[in-house]
Amino acid sequence: SQQGEEDPQALSIQEGENATxxxxYKTSINNLQWYRQNSGRGLVHLILIRxxxxxxxxxxxxxTLDTSKKSSSLLITASRAADTASYFCATAPSAGGTSYGKLTFGQGTILTVHP
Amino acid sequence: EAGVAQSPRYKIIEKRQSVAFWCNPISGHATLYWYQQILGQGPKLLIQFQNNGVVDDSQLPKDRFSAERLKGVDSTLKIQPAKLEDSAVYLCASSFPWTKDTEAFFGQGTRLTVV
Known part of the structure; x- marks a missing residue:
């Protein structure tokens, strides 16, 4: 099952603008990670926050991460056309042991940056 | 370093047929994952291996899906018989084990279409 939700589902901006x-998410986490997925390709790790x-x-x-609200935000500054992709947050549970690597992904945000 | 290798990249089969996907993780990564990504959704974990042992297969539809990781390196995921709803991208990922802040490295995925 999906851990949580991402919003917006789609975001369209001009080059040079910022994207947020x-x-x-719903459960206690050890860390939260953001991944990027270009069309037709695998996911690439961007950043991890404990x-x-x-x-x-x-x-x-x-x-940013606010564990009291169980929420995170990803800001991309001075966006470029090459940033066009889907962005996913993924949470690693706080249970420990082998569960550390068990990532649960959100639904993703589709970002389109127009040149 | 070489990334996670997957094959084939694309596969089209008829429902009720069988199909197998192959994954070769990054050298030295003891943990291997198979994710299913349905169009428009985030990846969903199907199974997690630690070396050649299964750590978590709670979301694997075991009546039709099976996976193995012989000798703790390569892995295969099989679907038999396939259903229309199995159409998705199957992503393999690997990571170092037992660390709290582990990122996953993903392959390019296999896009399966069941007709």
Whole structure:
């Protein structure tokens, strides 16, 4: 079953604008990860934020995590046409052991960046 | 380093036929996953291996799906007999085991169409 929901389901912006995607989840987590999927390809890991972290940056990516609200957001600044893809959040459970790698994905946000 | 290899990339079969997918994980990754991604949805975990043992197969439809990972390296996922609703992309992923902040590395996937 899906862990939670992402919104918006689709986002269309112009190059140079910022894109913000949100993710909500339901259970206790060890970490939350964001992945990108280009059309017809596999998923690529973008960034991981631990449950005891509130914000993390990587290049043009900024991720926030609010465990009290069970939500996260991904901000892509100064977007490029090459950022056009589907973006998924995935949560790793806090149960530990072999469960650490058991990722549960959201439904994804389709981002289109127009040149 | 070489990524996760999957084959075939595409497969079209008739319902009630059988099909098999192959995955070769990144060298040294003890954990291997099979995900099913239906069009418009996020990936759903089917089965997780740790070396050649099954860690979690709670969401694998065992009446028609089977998977094995002989010698703790390559893995095959089989569907027999296939149903129309099995049409999806089947993604294989691998990761290091036993660490709290593990990212998954995905292959390109096999797109299955059941007609």
């Amino acid at each position: 995607m949100n993710c909500s 449950s005891n972290e509130r914000e993390k940056h990587s290049g043009r990516l900024r991720v």
